[in-house]
Amino acid sequence: MVTHFYDAIIIGAGASGLMCALTAGQRGRKVLLLDHSDQIGRKILISGGGRCNFTNRNVGPENYLSANPHFCKSALKRFTQWDFIAMMEKHGIRYHERAHGELFCNDTARDILKMLMTECDEAGITTLNSCKIRAISGEQPFQLNTSKGAFSTESLVIATGGLSFPKLGYSGFGHAIAKQFGMAIVPLKAGLVPFMFSDQYKEIFEALSGLALEVTLSTEEQSFTENILFTHRGLSGPAVLQLSNYWQPGDSITINLLPHHDLARQLLSDKEQHPKRELNSTLTSLLAKKLVLALEPLFWPNESGKPMAEIPDSVLFKIAAHLHNWRVKPSGTEGYRTAEVTVGGVDTQQLSSKTMQSTTQPGLYFIGEVIDVTGQLGGFNFQWAWSSGYAAGQYV
Numbered sequence: 198m199v200t201h202f203y204d205a206i207i208i209g210a211g212a213s214g215l216m217c218a219l220t221a222g223q224r225g226r227k228v229l230l231l232d233h234s235d236q237i238g239r240k241i242l243i244s245g246g247g248r249c250n251f252t253n254r255n256v257g258p259e260n261y262l263s264a265n266p267h268f269c270k271s272a273l274k275r276f277t278q279w280d281f282i283a284m285m286e287k288h289g290i291r292y293h294e295r296a297h298g299e300l301f302c303n304d305t306a307r308d309i310l311k312m313l314m315t316e317c318d319e320a321g322i323t324t325l326n327s328c329k330i331r332a333i334s335g336e337q338p339f340q341l342n343t344s345k346g347a348f349s350t351e352s353l354v355i356a357t358g359g360l361s362f363p364k365l366g367y368s369g370f371g372h373a374i375a376k377q378f379g380m381a382i383v384p385l386k387a388g389l390v391p392f393m394f395s396d397q398y399k400e401i402f403e404a405l406s407g408l409a410l411e412v413t414l415s416t417e418e419q420s421f422t423e424n425i426l427f428t429h430r431g432l433s434g435p436a437v438l439q440l441s442n443y444w445q446p447g448d449s450i451t452i453n454l455l456p457h458h459d460l461a462r463q464l465l466s467d468k469e470q471h472p473k474r475e476l477n478s479t480l481t482s483l484l485a486k487k488l489v490l491a492l493e494p495l496f497w498p499n500e501s502g503k504p505m506a507e508i509p510d511s512v513l514f515k516i517a518a519h520l521h522n523w524r525v526k527p528s529g530t531e532g533y534r535t536a537e538v539t540v541g542g543v544d545t546q547q548l549s550s551k552t553m554q555s556t557t558q559p560g561l562y563f564i565g566e567v568i569d570v571t572g573q574l575g576g577f578n579f580q581w582a583w584s585s586g587y588a589a590g591q592y593v
């Protein structure tokens with residue numbers, strides 16, 4: 198069988214692989230971009246509800262989780278959110294800003310995929326989709342045996358993403374290749390994913406399904422003030438997805454249902470001003486009625502129907518403390534099926550932060566989500582894909 202040689206072969210034509218390919222192609226490198234899927238860039242297309250939250254106005258290392266928090270700094274500095282925005286503007290793609298600096302396409306995520314593919318075409322990249330990688334052998338040059346022929350290269354880039362959304366064909370391919378070459382993997386778990394409950398709260402949350410409200414959601418180490426959404430399975434919404442990256446099985450989480458209020462003070466003042474009013478009436482001026490009714494049997498079963506004047510201050514203090522500090526324990530997360538990302542991945546201790554090249558296996562590169570760098574919700578994961586793809590594309 199004839200073996201075709203390329204300066205660089207990139208496995209995975211998603212966000213990071215496309216960026217790496219176009220960057221290397223623009224440097225005049227002969228690049229082959231391979232993907233097992235019949236459609237490249239599928240995650241770009243489904244992201245951000247079809248509008249792709251492609252980056253964030255404010256990107257910094259503090260938006261990323263990694264066993265080595267410094268690793269992402271160099272790549273993020275060398276290809277910033279402004280560089281990606283400049284590319285969008287060059288292609289006339291219109292975008293808008295939402296809360297927390299999140300940037301979305303005005304029209305459709307397809308515009309971004311089209312832009313990356315156009316840049317790849319102009320840079321002379323050869324792309325093969327529906328290409329199954331059967332085996333990788335050798336080392337510099339690496340030999341690839343695939344369903345579309347035999348290929349060889351000095352620079353092999355793994356851009357196959359994480360484990361989330363297995364229905365789109367995601368698997369542990371990139372992690373298996375890292376292991377094949379003796380590299381370590383930081384333990385994997387589903388990230389940016391809803392919580393599930395199996396205790397008394399399963400039923401309570403089910404009854405509240407569809408209700409959304411702004412809370413502060415915390416573990417011991419992290420806190421996010423954003424919306425949560427009660428669902429049939431448990432809790433979802435931006436605050437939950439954010440916290441799930443930091444949550445460990447067995448951890449409790451606390452929900453501050455009124456993060457912008459001093460509830461104890463408010464209850465005492467309401468007691469003075471409206472002594473005949475019932476506690477539930479006071480609370481429903483702050484929280485949805487069905488939430489108040491669901492919380493009543495948990496936190497003030499004996500005060501039900503009583504006027505405020507009859508409720509001792511000490512009891513009002515306790516109720517306020519419960520609502521500011523509601524502790525619940527998820528039984529788990531919904532897992533990779535609905536997770537937006539995979540936390541953990543190829544250990545950054547064995548990668549150059551400048552080039553993304555393995556420090557133990559010359560010529561082998563890892564980019565994007567397969568690495569142990571996970572962004573928070575808000576466009577940070579795509580920015581990591583662009584930045585790490587660019588970093589490797591400069592060197593392959």
Ligand SMILES: Cc1cc2nc3c(=O)[nH]c(=O)nc-3n(C[C@H](O)[C@H](O)[C@H](O)COP(=O)(O)OP(=O)(O)OC[C@H]3O[C@@H](n4cnc5c(N)ncnc54)[C@H](O)[C@@H]3O)c2cc1C
Binds near residue numbers: 211239328329578579
């Ligand atoms: C529903 C959803 C919505 C999201 N929304 C956002 C968002 O709005 N903003 C944001 O920043 N992030 C978002 N993300 C996360 C973001 O999509 C990923 O972090 C990002 O795509 C990772 O880029 P990547 O290049 O590492 O991997 P991917 O983009 O996942 O690309 C990997 C590519 O490798 C290919 N591949 C996998 N295995 C093999 C194999 N064995 N052989 C050959 N090819 C293979 C795949 O087909 C795919 O094309 C979302 C994720 C999901 C699931």
